[in-house]
Amino acid sequence: MIELLTTKYTYLVVVALLGIGAYVMIESDNFVKKIIGMNVFQTGIFVFFISSAFHTAGRSPVVQSGGGGGPFVSPLPQVLILTAIVVGVSLTAVALGLVVRIYERYGTINERTLEEVRADE
């Protein structure tokens, strides 16, 4: 257990972040908070990738010709996450746009209130 804590620490945090994200998405009845939960969930996965790229003695991957100057951390997961972050923010933007739309329509961003409003429709 101690060994787990000292060598796999970021992954343990990832597990916690995924749990927290899922919890908020299910538990909160406020759409904005659900979207916060979604973001926490996603960044949890990003942390997973970036941790996997880490090299204890590595430097950030800025190289000279022929790849000298290492060792480096792996550039690949970092590239993926750069893309994924942009995807994530795009999704967040659209989700929030939908929330605004729902508010314009129903006057609420609360899931439970919304259900009551729609039941009266």
Added chain:
Amino acid sequence: MSDTLLPLLVALPLLGAVLAVAAGLASERAAAAVTTLVLAAQTGLAGWLGSQAVLDGPLSVGVGGFVAPYGIELVVDGLSAAVLVLVAVVSLAVLAFATEDAPGGTAFYAQYLLLVTGLSGMAVTGDVFNLYVFLEITGLATYALVASAGTGRSAVSALKYLLFGTVAASLYLLGVGYALMATGTLNMADLATELAAAGYDSPLVLASFGFIVVGLATKTALFPLHTWQPDAYADAPDSVSALIAALVSTVAAYALLRLIYTVYTPAFFEAVPVARDALVAFAAVSIVVGSVLAVTQSEIKRMLAYSSVSQYGLVVVGLAIGTPAAVFGAVVHLLGHAIMKGGLFVAAGAVADLTGARTVDEYAGLADRFPVLGGASAVLMLAMVGVPPAVGFAGKWYIALGAVRAGSWPVAVVIFASTLLTLAYFALLVERMFVAPASESVLAATDGGRDGDDDTDALGPSPPSASRPSRRALALVVGAAVVAIVLGVVVTDLGTALEPTIDTLLSP
């Protein structure tokens, strides 16, 4: 030489979306025209490249001259060719209906093309992370198109879909992360060898498989991960329902097939039989529960949506069983379901435009008033039930044959029973349409009606204006019915065309 044109399959609709926005500055009709032209070109391109892939073997290219596994590889084999052509043809066909049914607007057309971009990208990519990117493009476009109905209801459904879809895609991404962690590579072909080297029973490989399957199964809408889907289908504009019901889950299921057999390979199932059994059981439950839920629906579009839950269960059962016959059956049913379900959603949209009828009860007497529309819908429904010689039968035959050959008896029973389960909800609708007294909305849509005792003019202004189905919608529904039958008749030719691909996929 045609290899180098593969990126065009993605670039063309993407560029088209930009062009559509530009044209939209001039007029909305210009945007629609650009969209039509782009999709026609896409159909031609997909058809040409697809036929090349089927005739001369798989095409592949490293984008930008960077070779796999370092660059991103695009691959078109028989299977992706079939999906590409399906995407292009269906989106072009549904566009004909969308231009008269959907909210329209430049943004709508641009988003429509972006959806095609995402779907085509998913079909052609040979890289698991690249697949994630296209999965998200597809997702974003779909959420927006669902919400384009403009109603509050559609916005809520779209948001629900977005939350589910994002979690699903994130789980897929997590699965990719595990695979990357185990192998250090992202190229599908490369992953296949590296995963074998890492050992199929390694916890990392198992976790990657589990997360990828759960993620894609959510996108495919298998029970119990389907809960976003009925709302999304029901609340989207009718043409969008037709488009996404025909394509979005279909391509997700294709991705599942692609990953299972190209990346994990049949050897994975050999090494970890419990993975296969779990997937089969999961899908079998989906078949049964989806049908039961479909029977309990009163709204047509929701019924069709739950029907999809059940039908994709059948597809996934086929691909999980993994004998050549079953996998071919899954592919046939995947393509056939897209055609049939797309046609049925167009029919539902046309009926709603015509009569305002949206529930099973309101469909009563429909076929008497609109015999061609009703007849073609009935053909599609019976095809879905699996009445030969339509394509629904062909898919079911191969999947069942595969299940029996594999000796999976309980699954075989579920597959056979699925006929009756499907019948349970479609027979009800056929009966309403053909042999029940006309409902008020149907009566209102026609002048007086045969019985003549209801003076429909007295019912006041009825929402629908047209008294006959639009020619385009009618052509689409009839066309879908014809294609569903023709596809069933030529299924062996399809089998010959896809045989090398499936053999390659399933060779250990």
Added chain:
Amino acid sequence: MTDIASLRPALAVAVAAAAVVPILVSARRPNLREGWTVLAAVGSFALVASMLPGALDGTVYVADFGPLVAGVEFSLRADPLGLLFATVASLLWLVTSFYSVGYMRGLDEDDQTRYFAAFAASVAAALGVAFAANLVTVFVFYELLTVATYPLVTHDETPEARAAGRKYLAYTFGGGVAVLAGTVLVATMADTTAFTAGGIGALANADPVLARVAFVLLIGGFGVKAALMPLHSWLPDAMVAPTPVSGLLHAVAVVKSGVFGIARVVLDVYGVDLTSALGVGLPLAIVAAATLLIASVIALRQDNLKRRLAFSTVSQLSYIVLGIAVLHPTSIVGGLMHIPAHAFMKLTLFFTAGAIHVETHTDDISEMAGIGKRMPLTMLAFGVAAAGMAGIPLVAGFVSKWYLLLGSVGAGQTVFAVALLLSGVLNIAYFWPVFYQAFFESADDHDAKPLVEFSLGGESRSLLPAESEPDPGTVTDGGHEDEDDHHHGGPPAGGWEHRGWRGGESTWFMLGPILAAMTGAVVLGVIPGTAVFLRLVKVIVTAATGVAV
């Protein structure tokens, strides 16, 4: 046997199927529409008949259309067994076409176009079942037959008809699923589903348990349409359909497609020897024997004439199944011979029931006292056909039952012979009262029927409505007011009027077909060897069992 490539089997199916289009197109011109029906019926009968001489000489016409699914050809093959069924179906379709015109117009029914179109489609599917060269092709047409007959069952569009339609779909599609499952099993075990006289060789080497399961699935699946008990209950309910439908489809085409399927499975898929070796023939024979007895007893209790006929059908179909299941060459001859025999007789009976309905709106036997005065020719035909059903000589039923008896005794299964004789008695018991009612009783002095009402000795009472009551049922021509009220039949005040023997009782559109079908039944009974069917049956049995009968 020599196979000859020929489009004729396919054309026979295609002509009937293609008729759907002109029928739908000429919806507004009834005479033209019915012209198409008759034309198609003549055409497909001519095509079928043209293949008969060849079939007797051992020529088989085959139309091959390439693969349907991998390893299975979509192929139509006019072998003797197929021709037997096809000849019956197409010939009787022609007869029924005329009758349909009389019946539908006589009742001024709605949706006549849909009716005639679905009818043509049903016959096309039945012919497809007859000519299908393998199990998968049979399945294709078997399912299409279900679909095509559905609109006919629900024709009335009443809640009752819709309920019957639902039941019909559930039962027959359920049967279809079983057939499909059995077919898949056979395809897996034998790598082929093509019919082979004497059975598919590879099946003999298959796992016997699987082979039995497949047998049960196939027989169970076809047994639904063949109305084997306990899978029969859709059939009596389906009697809400118009009478020509009950007559041709629910006595000839649809139910016979089930029986025919069983014959195919026993003779051409498993073969007599393997069926016997697997020990599945005897249970099937027991089910059939039980069905024929129980259904006869139930028939006794039915007052509605069409329902009584329906249970009679259930019973008679089991004769055929029993004959096949006994697995003795002679009994198989009897069973197969009963396919045309029963078809002609039962069609006659249904036609008479329909004629009574059209002319007098009477459906219940208890209201038919003395109706022989009103409809003498019709009821005479009824009597002849009923006699044949009971197995009285000179009518078709006698010939087939004779072979059945011989076969059962020959196979050493005398118990089935006893069942057959007992059922003959029951047949008389449920048909005789009808005939007796019609000719020997009158509306104002009639005996209660002891076997129906269980009041021994009977009692005399009058059926006539009280004089003061205005009678809604006195409708012999002109429209009828209310379809749902089926108690408006029965004799008019003052009893049935007397009509002559020269056709005054009805239109020749109905009388002609009735007499034609009756004549067919008699011809089959008097000169079975000259009429083509018995020769055909003997060719079939010789090929299937290797024993010349």
Added chain:
Amino acid sequence: MSLSVPVAVVLLFMLGSALAAAVIRDVVGSIVAFAGYSFGVAVLWALLRAPDVALTEAAVGAGITTVLFLLTLARTTVTRSDRFEGISLRSGLAVVAIVVTVGATVPALPAVGDPSAPILAGDVSQYYLTNAYDQTGVTNVVTAVLVGYRGFDTLGEVAVVFAAGIAMLLVLRREAFV
């Protein structure tokens, strides 16, 4: 690398702020906590030698996303509350399911910073490090891979942003386009 003090502190800060964002019912408070969390993530990535990603996360995650959240609040409604979220059976089960399934794989993961892990030692990463400069002329391998080797992903990324923009038009400015 075994756990260093700065990393431990950042991780704890992340966990704390994420938890705060989760349980605070007050939406504004939750957004503030989330912004803090994003900032923590950015710092963690800087510590893990991913400066480009850290910078993007600081700008996009902590910056743009927070602004978007606040803009949304401005256009909708602010729910103030001084209570905390509860826990239901549904969310409890989901959390347990995720923690158990993902947690079960943690022991099998290579240790953080283990140079022999396939991602680091694998052919693909090493190929990038060795050849990126020669083939693309860019010293930052992350950039080289982003726009070169995996340029197609980046095209897709652009498409995502484009799609999001169009989506906003469809969702919010519908009236202007119909």
